[in-house]
Amino acid sequence: MSKFGVSAQAMLAAVFGAAIMGSAVVVPKLFSPEAGAQPIAIQPPPGAPMSFADLIEKVEPAVVSVNVISTQDVSELGDMDQFFEQFRGMPGLEDFFEQRRQQQEQESPRTREARSLGSGFFISQDGLVVTNNHVIERATQIQVVMSDGRELDAELVGTDPLTDLAVVRVKEAGAYPYVKFGSSKEIRKGDWVVALGNPFGLGGTATAGILSADGRELGAGSPYTDFLQIDAPINRGNSGGPTFDLKGNVIGVNSQILSPTGGSVGIGFAIPAELAQEVTNTLIRNGRVSRGWLGVQIGDLTPEFAEALGLEDVKGALVADVTSGSPAERGGLKRNDIILSVNGQKVTDSTSTTRLVAKLIANTQNKFDILRNGKAQTLNVTVGERPADLTAASQSSGGGGNRVDPDAPSAVPGKLLSDFGVRLLPMDDSTRDALGLRAGDTGLTITEVVKDGVFEKAGFENGIVILEANGRAVPTVDAFERAVAEARAANRSKVLLALRVGQVTNYRTVDIPK
Known part of the structure; x- marks a missing residue:
């Protein structure tokens, strides 16, 4: 005690501002030698919880680790090709090393066993689990590990690579704890979120943060998803795990992180609950997701493009090309057409058009309102089914910049x-x-x-x-x-x-x- 009857710690707190006691902020009073210092607890602002413990205790039993054994292509053969290449043209050596290369190609295993892990969560009492497609891709064995340590074999129900979602079912019958999808649209930027999962294989880890942004587009690799951006730390192994609101509803499925190191830098992305629920319901029902297909290359009608065409106050998607023999060609769509709406639902850009078309049922006729040479038209187009092997076209730029x-x-x-x-x-x-x-x-x-x-x-x-x-x-x-x-x-x-x-x-x- 000091001669004023106050501890040295309290004096330091008075000098430097505040001490932390439990979960409340404590600011020392002004004090006199007679009364000493009495701490005043300041409550957190409205909406900020003192603790997430009750929430986590409620939902954690439904969150699982997903352990996977899969087969992966072996890449060492490409390295050997580069090794053998250096001997080409050398007298007496080329034939010898060519024989060795062919022997290596015949003897080398084309695949190998790989182990990976991720996260997931039960969405039904009978053992249906949601996770990411990239967690269980090429899986030969899937094991679900519950928060109480139980290890359960699981089988694949269905996957959708385009939204990176998958559903598996545990084989052992039972009544399992589960959580429900909520609405990501009911939370605002700045609201609290809690992420649970299996980062780095540690299992049973909870992190908290806020919704940093919504409607994030992450490029051509994710054409059907507007991601939620959260700053609750998620890392490798969190993939497929849930993000909760403070009511315990799943508002997102963790899918990607933005990081130069592979660890959390505070920027993670989750698939919104509405899309996740729609896709998982389809996977449970059909085992796959069938999407409508037009067969066009489209781009945004930017203000710059509109100005060049002499258009004002027009929003839509600009058709850049039409695939030969595609539903679009058969339906009469042409390059430079501007798609304004699909079945009366207005489009604003190429992304909204892609998603509307994807929701159309294959082999059904649909109304496309377009603008062609400045004149409005309506086309009736029978959409096809998106091919499973559809790949991004080459984007090489030809001869380069001379x-x-x-x-x-x-x-x-x-x-x-x-x-x-x-x-x-x-x-x-x-x-x-x-x-x-x-x-x-x-x-x-x-x-x-x-x-x-x-x-x-x-x-x-x-x-x-x-x-x-x-x-x-x-x-x-x-x-x-x-x-x-x-x-x-x-x-x-x-x-x-x-x-x-x-x-x-x-x-x-x-x-x-x-």
């Missing part, structure tokens, strides 16, 4: 448009075939991009093919110049170009030189 000096003599074929800083050549048959275009498709190949020109500033490179300008086919350079002249006469500042880059058709604008 910038040239505009004043240097050039042997490169094509006509130079000096005001745009680009040299254009009508597309030949070999280029058309290499790009996977139809026999009748026309366009202009960029053969040179002038340094500091309009096309270079817009990011164009050699090898890109211009298919259309403001919706007009451009089989010749003259046709391109006429499309520019029309845009100029309409007082537009940009031209919208439909481009073929590798196997992908997309759009980009260029400024019209004054």
